Amino acid sequence: MSNKETYKLQIGPTHPAFKEPVRFEFEVDGEHVLHADIDMGYTHRGIEHVSKERNFIQIIYLLERICGICSTSHPMAYCLAVENAAEIEVPARAKYIRTIVGELERLHSHLLWAGVAAHEVGFDTLFYTTWDIREKVMDCLEVISGNRVNYAMLTIGGVRRDIIGEVAEAVNKTVEYYSDLYSQLEDIMLNDMSLRLRTENVGILTYDEALKLCAVGPTARASGLAKDVRADYAVNAYPDIPWLKAITPNDVGKKPVGDIYDRIVVRVLEIKQSVDIIRFCMENMPGGEIVAEPKAVKVINQLKKVKAHGIGRYEGPRGEVSHYDILDNNECPVGVKVKAPTYSNIISWVPMFRGAEIADIPIIMSSIDPCIACSDRASFVEGEGKKTVSFGELRKLSMEKMNKIRRGL
Amino acid sequence: MLSTVSRIMQQFFGRRSTNVFPVKYAPESVIDALAGGDIHPPISMPEGYRGKLSYDFDKCIGCGMCLKVCPAKALEDYPIMDTEKNRPSKRIVFYRGKCTYCEECVKVCPVGAIKLNPDFMMANYEKYGDDQIEGIEKRREFEVKEGQ
Amino acid sequence: MNELTVFLIMVISTLIGGIYLGLLGRGIDRKIAAKFQSRIGPPIRQGFWDLKKLMLKQTIVPENSITWVFKGAPLVALVTSAMLLVYIMVPYLLYLTGYESPMFAHMGDFILVIYLLMIPAIALVAGGFSAGSPLSTIGSQREMVVLMATELPLAVTVIAFAVKMSVLAPSMPSFSIFTAASNPVWNGMGPAGILGVILLASAFLFIIPAETGKIPFDQAEAETEIAEGLLAEYSGKYLAFFQLAEALKSLGVVALVVVLFFPQGVSTIMGGQMIAGGINITVPCEIMFFLLKVSVVYSVSISFIRVSMARLKISQVSKFFIYSVSAVSITGFILIMIDPRIMAM
Amino acid sequence: MLHPEEIVNKLKEYIGDGLLEWEVRTRFDGVTNIREQKHLYIKLNRGAFHRSVAFLYKISPLHISCPMASIESEEAIELIYPFMIYSGHGDQTEQPLIVSYDIPKSDLRTVSVTDIIPGIIIMERETQEMLGIEVENLPDERRIFTPDNMEEGFLPLRDKVSGISEE
Structure with missing residues (x-):
């Protein structure tokens, strides 16, 4: 054929490979992808706007629900931002507990990602295995916080629960479990033939592209860009850890290519790093208070008197979570700006899809560990038909409905 | 490759990780059917479960x-x-369907009137059904008394 | 007994038993896979329930499909799969029961088996193309590629068998399954030949999942890539037909491997008739032993391979079959050919 | 590695009056190994923004950390770009560099910096659709988070325009 006929392949918003709604439009020639286009915004919930109507304590739990997996990262960044603006000093012990919870979350997120990625390439056994292994850290988090997914551990100026006694023992046991299991896990994830066949030299993001497109997290590190908020920017207990550094494929003596295999390498090594950090924190945890001001209402009143800007950054499991909060002598912030790691990485998808095959689409898509819900968070909802219903109207409607039901009681 | 196979074999001969849904919460017809057989107790909740x-x-x-x-x-x-003091007294009604289980109200309550139990089975057909609203029965009793 | 009566009894019992065992096999396969994956898995009867549910469900035919192809393809697939099973099983059953008749000597031609293996796949492809959805079109293209890639090793194996049979039993038709069943391929062979047969068998270890569309060769359906691909538009009873066809075909392919590579029955191994309490129980024993062999091959080549690998890309599949598997089977073929005992004859 | 004051001085030399205000704030973190983290807040003239970003990018590639925050007042919208400088080196070198400038409401326009930092495109598209600020030279002007059939002039993050009542 002299003139090549291409056709458009729509994938999404709902597709078995996608855990969340996002729409891709691919220009496809046979099995080869020529061009990719991304359309988002299917899960808008208006969190940034809603935040402006809540007080500082309420926002923590609202932000926790931006994403189920990063349910410590978002409140962490938010608390850091507010503490930065109001210049609240966090007690030393709280810093360590924050670090431990954050690292447990990273452990759980990376294992979850490994399972999802394995499922995308049709390796269901690995999916079940990693999720089975992940149960242990979920149980540990349940013991610490009382819930498997939404930990509600953080508050402005510290943490809400201490890690002592039985809880500390549970954490130590989890650390032991993972250090025992690590070598087997590493062997499976890095040396399995069929997995390597699917991931090597697929979805390449070069160093320059990662730098220019502001990629974050394991995606950037797999391209050799040593960008890790934990190592770059002082938060929590991370400055205390002398050996902490951003992990790149160089650490296993491999030249970074920026393909999916490198992203697996980075994540697998980070599992080990997380375990080591938790062990370090458990051994070196100082005593003392866990929160600067335990009374929530007092905190709200204290923050009412602040007029400042605050930036909070934290390395979530998927990359840099960054919040920018504007406080203006009010019970509620005037502005809350949220950036989830996926938001920075969306644009990195475009070069990754270059030259890919259709079979590579799901694994490339999941290789940045996307969290669409994190990125979509603006402010209105699509109503029935073509009418657009604003958040306020929608709420009014639902309030009416609720009142109607209540009257019927 | 070898480690994958060894792990798979380990799983094949080891204990399975999944559990049958605890019979305690299953519909009654199912309980009858399973009564003679293998009944799995619910997994215990850790202390402080929300x-x-x-x-x-x-x-x-x-x-x-x-x-x-x-x-x-x-x-x-x-x-x-x-009625005793003849002034409006504030009482709260909780909509369980909206609750996010953050435990903030428990921490903030000065008299310890609110608690989070380890009970996690809360699925319901009605969003605002009676059993989804905590504190409504007392409120009703009160209303009835008032009406008399 | 009349030859025709025997033949009809065998065909009908094969069909009924095949449908039952095929669906049961699906259930067992899922249970074993679940065990490998450390979970409970669906009940073994799930295959029957699925089929029943699908038969009761509404059947939707897409608006822009070519209706007669779309509706006809599942039926063609089902009928040819059933034929394949009958075509493999009847000669073997005849061999097991020891019923000899000149009419059946030519039964079960390898070449026809290859064609019959192809037709359900082609029906799937036709159904996928006719559905008029881009995802099923991609699925159909992939199925074609897998189909073509597996042809060469399959053909090589069959020719190797024919050559071997012509040497082992010059008086019998070389391409017949009956011949292959009555003269196990391992007989009359030196070490080189045995190695050759082992190579052919290991090539078949990968041909079975490719023929039945299981991971790592389920590109045509690839749930996470193209959303069940060529089955994407099928629903209700047509999907049920495809499922049944697939169950029958899996059983047929596995039975083919058993017949070709492990045809030895109980009586051959024990060296005589099995008699218990004065009743000759050879035939039931033979059938039980055959089912045992089938389930072993089934669980190794379908269940185990499917849980221990990731799905390959379509380009890798074609390379894998055209280079690696073909090379293995051709080496096997050459080894059989240069085996001194064959050379001598 | 330049000190925040040095960055400001260099920038002042380059753009002169374009630099309106600047401030360095320090925060500390860590327990046994206390690190100080300097945050540099710069307020620019709208016209000087693009040139300044190009100049800062030459010092070290900028990383855009968070989408543009905004403060709305009676006659202007202040856009805040939280950049990070010296990122990707490891060893606690990263410095926040928060650049802001006012856009008068009578003339809601700004210039895209995608030619310098390609990764900022999604954030600029979001700013355009959410705040109604027209971004010039944007390579891709389609909506990203809001649907294409959304009514004109509905700006979700601008309360006073969208008419979303504060309860």
């Missing part, structure tokens, strides 16, 4: 602190007349 919310109507002093901190606005101010 589950179903319960509210002690009599302990509540109506300070309204919980209203201030609840992120989901799952609590509603429901003032009722205190």
